[in-house]
Amino acid sequence: MDPVFRALGDPARLALLEELGSRNDQTLFELCVRLINRGHSISRQAVAKHIGVLRDAGLLRLTTSGRTTIHHLDPTMLIEARAWIDHLIKEETP
Template identity: 40%
Template sequence: MDDVTDAIADPVRREILAMLRGTSLTVNEIARRFTISRPAISRHLRVLRESGLVRDEVRGRQRFYTLDPAPLAELADWIGRISAPAGWEHRLDALETEVRRTRRERAGGARVDRTRADEGRAGQDGAALRTARGRTAHPHERREDTA
């Protein structure tokens, strides 16, 4: 995997890999698309070939280069393992979601209960009684009659 990461670390080599996706090209066809020299392109191709990302095939007097994405699978798997939440992190995320949902449900239910209680209190407040001392007594309070 280190050879693959070293190979794709260079932007020129990444561009070569993109160029070879789905096609075969000669070193001259690749070099025409860059401002760097043909020997520099050959060195980049050698690094890509040694990492296993590029295969070369001689046809007559020309060497054709093709992309071999197989070595990228190990790197992609490693990136997937690193970037995915660990098992317990995933479970904690699920727990957090469940806690928020439950709170939302309870808050919605509490609002309904509070509204009903407020409506009941309004009726009780209207029926509040005045005591002999002039204060308002709540219907649930014990009254003392002083008459």
């Protein structure tokens, strides 16, 4: 779970996940434009780096169509993280 929580610990990566959650299946260019339009000053290179961290944590999957790479939110690890947190909360609740 450590890579997941580390990936979720950055505001830029959270913004990327929100963008993909609101409209899945986006290219790097689309993600950059959407983030900039929402007031984030972030370069394409920074977005690419954050996408790599999210992918390595299992939060994104990528598919390629010709020269275009499409980014997809993969909720599997988020579901596992939520289950882990729910387990902790249940242990603390009397």
